[in-house]
Amino acid sequence: HERAVIIGSDCPQLQASIVEEAFARLEEFPVVLGPAQDGGYYLLGLHRPEPSLFHDISWSTESVLEQTLQRVAALGQEAFLLPRLSDIDRAADWERYGWELG
Numbered sequence: 694h695e696r697a698v699i700i701g702s703d704c705p706q707l708q709a710s711i712v713e714e715a716f717a718r719l720e721e722f723p724v725v726l727g728p729a730q731d732g733g734y735y736l737l738g739l740h741r742p743e744p745s746l747f748h749d750i751s752w753s754t755e756s757v758l759e760q761t762l763q764r765v766a767a768l769g770q771e772a773f774l775l776p777r778l779s780d781i782d783r784a785a786d787w788e789r790y791g792w793e794l795g
Contacts, residue, residue: 704735706778724772733757
């Protein structure tokens with residue numbers, strides 16, 4: 694498959710226009726990332742599969758995006774960064790949007 698974009702289901706700010714931009718940017722860049730406020734990412738787009746991007750990443754930490762960008766650079770590639778958005782990881786994140794759990 695060529696050009697795939699995956700999104701997290703925990704980013705209420707994500708709009709269709711951002712996903713469309715990700716696909717468009719994959720025409721120019723091999724990797725597209727949507728940075729999350731917490732140091733991770735809410736979207737990953739790849740022009741072609743690259744499993745090594747996921748090796749040796751400290752998942753669920755504030756360094757996920759930075760480590761992924763380092764992996765991209767180590768492969769001699771460049772990533773396009775989409776707008777930074779918030780994602781929902783804890784109850785406090787829900788409360789920030791005025792939503793109630795229950």
